[in-house]
Amino acid sequence: MPELPEVETVRRGLATLIVGKKVVHESHDWPKSFPNTKADVEQFLIGANITAINRRAKVLLIELSSGYTLVTHLKMTGQIVFRGDAVFGAGHPNDSLIGELPDKSTRVTIDFSDGSHLYFNDQRKFGWMKLYPTLEVPEIDFMKRVGPEPLEDDFTAKDFSVRFTRRKNTSIKAALLDQTVVAGVGNIYADESLWGAQIDPRRKVGDVSGSEFERLYEELRYVMNLAIEKGGSTDKNYVDAEGKRGSYMDFARVFRREKQLCPRCGAIITKIKHAGRGTHVCENCQT
DNA sequence: CACTTGACCTGTCCGC
DNA sequence: TGCGGACAGGTCAAGT
Structure with a gap:
């Protein structure tokens, strides 16, 4: 599914919906969807605040106050959906594809201190979320090899x-x-x-x-x-x-x-x- | 190194 | 209705 415009759309949505929120719990049922150890999750995700949402190519970068970043790739069928108290999209079949969450394709659930939730759904299980130290993100193989952003103003x-x-x-x-x-x-x-x-x-x-x-x-x-x-x-x-x-x-x-x-x-x-x-x-x- | 193909997964659709 | 095969927005690891 998601190419640059889709990931950018998700980024903009998350920037208004979850920046400033504090993570209190995380769970997943498919290890490849979130390969970090439980200890890493405890130390670098739980208790951290979301400080910024960035994007590079098709990769979403959810920055945390712990100095770590939740690097996310949606691959073919990934979805990142925020749910607060209101159920967004319910009753609007032309506008929303999904109903109650979590659902059958939910791989990762992140709970915030205000009672809201972030769901990573991924039917085909190709996508993943992974914690990296923010300073090491540019050293990830993909990040080093990926080409320039085609929509940047100075890209001729x-x-x-x-x-x-x-x-x-x-x-x-x-x-x-x-x-x-x-x-x-x-x-x-x-x-x-x-x-x-x-x-x-x-x-x-x-x-x-x-x-x-x-x-x-x-x-x-x-x-x-x-x-x-x-x-x-x-x-x-x-x-x-x-x-x-x-x-x-x-x-x-x-x-x-x-x-x-x-x-x-x-x-x-x-x-x-x-x-x-x-x-x-x-x-x-x-x- | 450049280039191509198969693998990773689940779900749906199409033809028999 | 059931079943097998092809196909689906992405990337890597292998192969030539």
Whole structure:
């Protein structure tokens, strides 16, 4: 599920909902979802206050007053949902995907001193939360290797195209999905931005021209900014920190629109398998 | 090193 | 209705 816009949406929600709260209890039923020892939890999580919520690529960083950070990756089906006294989203089926919590997919529960709760749900169990000393977070392998944030103001089209030179023999889609090239791009926004730039996802990086890279840069930033504005994309599982769906899928031009008409040229959109992923393309106007 | 494929999991959908 | 297989938004470890 979550790519950069979804994780950013969760981050913004959590920043208003849980910063300042004090953790009093944690429980989990699947060790891989929260691999720290009980002693670490006691020492660095219980009794700590939430001081800030940050994001790098698709990783959520929940900072604690203990000097530790709860590093969180939602992978494919992770959800982080806050519940206070009110049940957010209940009775609004178009707005919320989930009801009572904890539910069947709840892997981790964190309780706050004011009686509110944070739930980490993850149907497929690929995601995880893990405590790291805050100062060591930049030393985590993934953090050292991940590429630049594509939405930063000082990230230019030139910076973007230069990142791809190392991968000139692979396809443009495989390179876009490579987190060491650029941070935060996943299957939805790869397909959407390539459609916007009118580039066939199977093209070799080495055959993509400078002006095409400029278009792709603009389109990637456009779709990701739009997706953040729309609260992300809910295809199946994704919800924000209040349990609400995102609406970008209503604006998608190719993703999950196979057999429908291309909004640009009217040809039929096809779905193929490429780079090990379902890939949506208009074979008529993406060349 | 660059590149590709399989593994990690559960749930759903599709064809027989 | 049941059953097998393919597939799902991500990343790593292995393999070539």
